[in-house]
Amino acid sequence: MSTATETTPQAPRLAGIPPEKRRALVVGASSGMGAALVRQLAGEGYRVCALARRSEELEALRESCAPLAAATGGQVSVRTHDVTDTAAIPALFEEIVRELGGLDLIVYAAGIMPAVGEQEFDTRKDVDMLRVNTEGCVAWCNPAAELFQTQREGTIVGISSIAGDRGRKGNPVYCTSKAAMNTYLEALRNRLGDYDVHVCTIRPGFVDTKMTQGMDGLFWLISPEEASKAILGAARNRVNVRYVPLRWMWVGLVLRLIPSFVFRRLSI
């Protein structure tokens, strides 16, 4: 073991991504896909800054990533941050980018989906979702977009959801928040395309995370690790919109084609 740590860390080869261009920021990293992304990036020799609200989970993540990062020359730093504190973001963003020595990739993975009852119209709950899923996304992607546009380089990944494809009975505002995110990311992509900056929208189906725990009728369930692999693959191939796993694309297609008067009668 000691010999392994003494050898010079070797970052794995990644086509088109030299070791000095591996600096990433993951917002919403304490669990689920965010955490899996941090682990994968650390294993690829990235300097990663992981942000989340819950500091214990973040610490645990940092520790679990330490051996991986040491082997590849990567590095994981963590920061406790609540994305609804948008006023703090410009200064925090600058601090992180300085610390990483630049930025090549930002992933917005923060998201909440509280259970909403069939007859429930709870404005507070709904506004919370909008604040975390949408407002937080805008507040983090905007400074990144400004930086990437001016340096003509960088990738923005937003983890949205297949739920954004249609307005469903189950959780109206969750769908709204994700639809808003989809439109925002699309607009950002169009705006930044001229500057060689890529924006990738991820629409996951069911991923085995806290969000889906206890939900009924799950299928095609994948682990966060599988999801993170697919997410980074899509981002690196400069895919605009990627369903994860890919076969959800067909579900999305069908969902979007169902006429409203039919969709209204379905229990999805």
Place this chain on the structure above:
Amino acid sequence: MAEGSVPGEVLAQRRSYEFVEAWGMAAGAHSRVLRPRNVEEIRASLEMARRESVPLGLRGTGNSYGDASVNGQGLVLDIRRMNRILAFDEEQGIAEVESGTTVRDLWKHILPKGYWPQVVSGTSFPTLAGAAAMNIHGKNNFAVGPIGEAIREFDIVLPNGELRTCRRDQHSDLFHAAIGGFGMLGVISRLVLQTKRVHGGYLNVHAFANHDLAEMMEYMQAHRGVADYLVGWIDCFAGGDGLGRGLVHDGRYLAPGEDPDPETTLTAAYQELGPNIFGVIPKSELWRPMRLLNNDWGLRFINTVKYWMGRLEGMGPPKPWTHAEFSFLLDYVPNWKWSYGRKHGHGLIQFQTFVPHEAAHEVYTDILRRCQRARIVPYLGVFKRHRPDPFWLTHAVDGWSFAMDFKVTPARREALWKHCHELTELVLDAGGKFYFAKDLVLRPEDVVRMYPEDKLEAFLKLKAELDPEERLQTDLWRRVFGPLRDRARAS
């Protein structure tokens, strides 16, 4: 300004962390950019820099080719939010503007009233704050001098927060030092400018194709009295007897009554061409095909075509060009600089040399020959006539300027810099000068040689007096002047 006061808080919300780049893309650095909207917020920006003990660099639209508005070691103040036109006196043509107003904002506002800015740059995007700080010149420098000559008054926020109103007869030293002082003495926040009465929406432009450099200089020298604008383009690839061949454009204002329909031609809509060529080809995409020709052979081809087209043009009668078309040739293709490559390390520098009249022909012949011998040939060469002016750090001489656009690539950067340093020697030996808005290659020893000693000393003394902490700095300042205390120690 105490911490937590309102301007500071507001400012904290209008900041960003960006890659602040030289216009030519050959230099740049990550910086926090602050965007004040008024004098209070300018003071708050200075205060923020002081609190963090970092220098503050001043920037407008970032149109200086080199590192004049880049500050890799601190904060950047972006003046663009202060862009209101405060007043325009239609009787006398006097404009009062906030300094983040661009040349473009200004002409669009005043042309329908029958005025045109007395001095404009080859692009309309610079802010007037930047234009004043760099003391820009136009194609009419030989006739009316740089923009400083058109400035009647300005407000400047000193590094200690004090606001001074400067005129030729009030704080005269600061007036003549801050114009052309490349943002090292304070933040210019308001300007009062004299503009020029025009009697039509266009200029009569005579074209003259010259066989060599001497012919170009002869033409321009002979027409100094009659032309309002004179600008020469040189095909830098042409050698032998055709060394310095090119085209001169000689623009003349219309006399009253000469334009049959000034009501129409003076409108902004008439001045600018549409976004498409032949109605279909979007100009915004032109840089992409231009990239294919952005190499020695491509430019040799383009220059040859341009020259022969110019010969044809020169045989015809003078043509009407609108003011905007004639003045802002560089804006014709949006983002044309991207044809030089967009990856880091690629881009262009402009090396603009100013040489006194007597030595000019010899020096420029030598420069063109050396470029061709070294196979580092400018892709664009622009030739102009100048006259001296009273500003302390002026770049103008009673002579000529030759601006050369060189392509920068990582592989050739070092050789290019060496080449430029060789040319710098020739220019300085002839008593010539350089222009900070274009520069990325000068060294401290070059700057010492190019200014009269008393002017340079006076400027540095004023800097030390107004900005003892050297709060205002840019990469340019650090490159050519270095920290003031080191200079003091050396002398």
